[in-house]
Amino acid sequence: MNIEIREEKPEDYFETEEMVRRSFYNVYNPGCTEHLLVHIMRKHEDFLPELSKIALVDGKVAGLIMYYKSYIQTNDKTLTIASFGPLCVDHKYKNMGIGSRLLNETIPLVKEAGFRGIMIFGEPNYYPKFGFKSAREFGLTDMEGNAFDALMGMELVENGLHIEGGKFKETDAINLCTEEALLELENASNYENLKKVSRPCQWSYMNASDKKEGYHYEYATHYPTIFENLFKKYNTDNTREELLHIWKSIDITPYVLFNEKNPIGIMVISVEEEKPQIKHIFLDIPDDLSISYKEEITKNFMELNK
Structure with missing residues (x-):
């Protein structure tokens, strides 16, 4: 190349x-x-x-x-x-x-x-x-x-x-x-046809990142070093192709998940449908906490996207 x-x-x-x-x-x-x-x-x-x-x-x-x-x-x-x-x-x-x-x-x-x-x-x-x-x-x-x-x-x-x-x-x-x-x-101009959508972390979008308290999420590109370190943990033979697709797609967006100031994982949303949808949540926390965190994150996300 x-x-x-x-x-x-x-x-x-x-x-x-x-x-x-x-x-x-x-x-x-x-x-x-x-x-x-x-x-x-x-x-x-x-x-x-x-x-x-x-x-x-x-x-x-x-x-x-x-x-x-x-x-x-x-x-x-x-x-x-x-x-x-x-x-x-x-x-x-x-x-x-x-x-x-x-x-x-x-x-x-x-x-x-x-x-x-x-x-x-x-x-x-x-x-x-x-x-x-x-x-x-x-x-x-x-x-x-x-x-x-x-x-x-x-x-x-x-x-x-x-x-x-x-x-x-x-x-x-x-x-x-x-x-x-x-x-x-x-x-x-004969630009390609792209669909305008709202997604978390846009300036005009109300989302859990606004208060920066408790858990919240930020664009992965805003925290490149943190995201890269988390990405490497999940970049296994089983997930590499999927993660590369996430990173390079215009319709799929990765976020770094935080609890207060502590990065705890990656959230991936898709805007291929009418409203943003969570596609994946990867958490870098103990397994016994993972289920409750995922439920809380998903519930909050769904409330914001009614």
């Missing part, structure tokens, strides 16, 4: 947008808008095409990292930095290290281009392993003065992001991703 990392060409545009659309569809909301941002960003003044890359597997677009200019504002100045998004890999090509390659091969290019740092909104359980730190460590916030866990940065020069009173301002291209623009793009 041949993996190639290179700049995107015009003939790749549609295939890239479809890949991005598949990767994010129904993840944070029913449907997605990330492919619209890609479409808009290519024509925006903040776009950094020389730093942005796609990954191809045997000639098929399998991943993307898109860089653009963003800004840190203070009372008396505005500094230009870099940001990226989306960074994504097609479901079919997960667990091949493509996302890591896209990051590891482009961050040095951003530094060589003279940027003082990179700021992102991203998964706080994923990006720190590449060197990203919470914005709080730099004394930075968003434009409203918030320092969410998802707001992270990486300095590319000494004290590149230690900016007194600095506030992170995203590219204006974000504001162009409206419902009207999405509808126009969807109507004009």
Whole structure:
């Protein structure tokens, strides 16, 4: 299997947008808008095409990292930095290290281009392993003065992001991703037909994860190290094919199950039917507790999906 990392060409545009659309569809909301941002960003003044890359597997677009200019504002100045998004890999090509390659091969290019740092909104359980730190460590916030866990940065020069009173301002291209623009793009493009569904852990979905108390579940992709360790325990000769199908399917989603802060197993749901359905629960706890936990988890899930 041949993996190639290179700049995107015009003939790749549609295939890239479809890949991005598949990767994010129904993840944070029913449907997605990330492919619209890609479409808009290519024509925006903040776009950094020389730093942005796609990954191809045997000639098929399998991943993307898109860089653009963003800004840190203070009372008396505005500094230009870099940001990226989306960074994504097609479901079919997960667990091949493509996302890591896209990051590891482009961050040095951003530094060589003279940027003082990179700021992102991203998964706080994923990006720190590449060197990203919470914005709080730099004394930075968003434009409203918030320092969410998802707001992270990486300095590319000494004290590149230690900016007194600095506030992170995203590219204006974000504001162009409206419902009207999405509808126009969807109507004009021959994208594959995907079904919008609600699933646990979407921003608009009420679920047991909201309180983070007792048992709750989180997207496996939000806790990659924990999920990988649990995955290895269940990845036996009898379950390997099934688990790989779970990980790579657009209609089947794995979650890490927690009790308070302790990971206790994996839950798998399917959205192939009208409402989300639990397909599997794998628990890393003593057998005498397993039945009662499964009953409690299933009962709560069914109550939320009436």
